[in-house]
Amino acid sequence: MRLKQFAIMASALALAACAAGPDYAAPATPSAAAGKFVAANSDAVQPLAPVPADWWRLYNDPVLNGLIADALKANTDVRASVARLARARAALSEVKVDRLPQVGANASVTRGRETGSTDAMTSFDGRLDVAYELDLFGRVSRNVEAARGDVGAAEGDADAVRVAIVAETARAYADAASAAERLAVATRIVELLGQSEQITKRRVEIGETTRLDTARIAALKNQRQAEIPAIAAERDSALFRLAMLTGRAPAELPQTAGARDLSLRINQPIPVGDGAQLLSRRPDIRAAERRLAAATARIGVATAELYPTISLGASVGSAAGNIGNLFSNPIGFLLGPLISWSFTDHERARARVKGAEAGADEALAEFDGAILRSLQETETALSVYANSLRRLEALKAARDQAAVAANIVRAQQREGEVDSLALLDAERTFAEAEADLADMNGRLSTAQIDLFRALGGGWGA
DSSP states (O other), X not given: OHHHHHHHHHHHHHHHHHTSSOOOOOOOOOGGXXXXXXXXXXXXXXXXXXOOTTGGGGGOOHHHHHHHHHHHHHOHHHHHHHHHHHHHHHHHHHHHGGGSOXXXXXXXXXXXXXXXXXXXXXXXXXXXXXXXXXXXXXXXXXXXXXXXXXXXXXXXXXXXXXXXXXXXXXXXXXXXXXXXXXXXXXXXXHHHHHHHHHHHHHHHHTTSSOHHHHHHHHHHHHHHHHHHHHHHHHHHHHHHHHHHHTTOOGGGSOGGGGXXXXXXXXXXXXXXXXXXXXXXXXXXXXXXXXXXXXXXXXXXXXXXXTSOEEXXXXXXXXXXXSGGGTXXXXXXXXXXXXXXXXXXXXXXXXXXXXXXXXXXXXXXXXXXXXXXXXXXXXXXXXXXXXXXXXXXXXXXXXXXXXXXXXXXXXXXXXXXOSOHHHHHHHHHHHHHHHHHHHHHHHXXXXXXXXXXXXXXXXXXX
């Protein structure tokens, strides 16, 4: 009868073991998130073309390629993320050990005297212990599953850091190039205003205008001259940032990193794919999904604590009065199961289960948030890029018309057909249009890089 009761109890425990925590299933991709992007409605993008892993090569700039390769190797944030991944893998290796038998050796020497005796006695003991946990309720396997989820999350985090560092390196390089272009434009404007100032001075000398006109042109020239140091400081700041991103001190940055004097730009439609490709590509979504898997597995770990821990143990040993007889004396052994069950502490265990369930709910919310955030960032970047192109075209047209007007007024001013106020207004309009266009070229570079970062482009150098 007792044997039958034991069999019934063992069967019940086995059934309970199968139910220790929920089995993980990855959330399905929302259908509304898998299609074409809402803002991918311009000729500037290719909605169906996949995003290349090494997207920065589309700029066809060997210097940029080299800087990004340096950043992926030496950037401190990348190195830290790789170290965190190594730590997660080490933790996985540690919990995997619980699947193996645990072997331990013990040896001791004691010396003592019995009551009433004057002779001291020495005893030598040696023992080999082996224990193996029967993972009937999934504690060990769920722990391994959770650790694997942690490794996957760390891999996603490391990939996300690489995506960010690639984008920031490209941005710093683009900012330096944009600043160099703006410096050239500002210098050219100052030179043109200097020419107008000289013409006005000659007209003052022959009595065709007054010194007030010369002062107005000179003031406008000085205003534009004052902008040059600020732009130079922006360029230096971008180069210093580029040095840091590539793991260098500012003095170690190669001169080629600051040689470009035209804004960085891809003059072809940008491949963007669709929502389904985005969700499978973005490393932050992969990391969030793996955290959800780990959190789900930890429900099983907590649930397994409601049931007993059952191990098979064996111990082999010998004792002797001197070390020479330790291995010649009879060897004793013990073999049997070991059951550990804190059944009086179920309230604490149930609280842990509830905490693990709450952790899984939190991870699910973060996963859903990662999806929504990726879509929002991508749609925003697409809209900003498309509208930046439209603004750039409008500024080009405005600059061209301002240049035509300024040339006409300069010719009329030389012939004495217009006064200096008309020249001043034409010069100011042209200077502002030229500066706005140069600034917009830089903004367009930033918009392109922001789009690639939102798309989760890769880092394969």
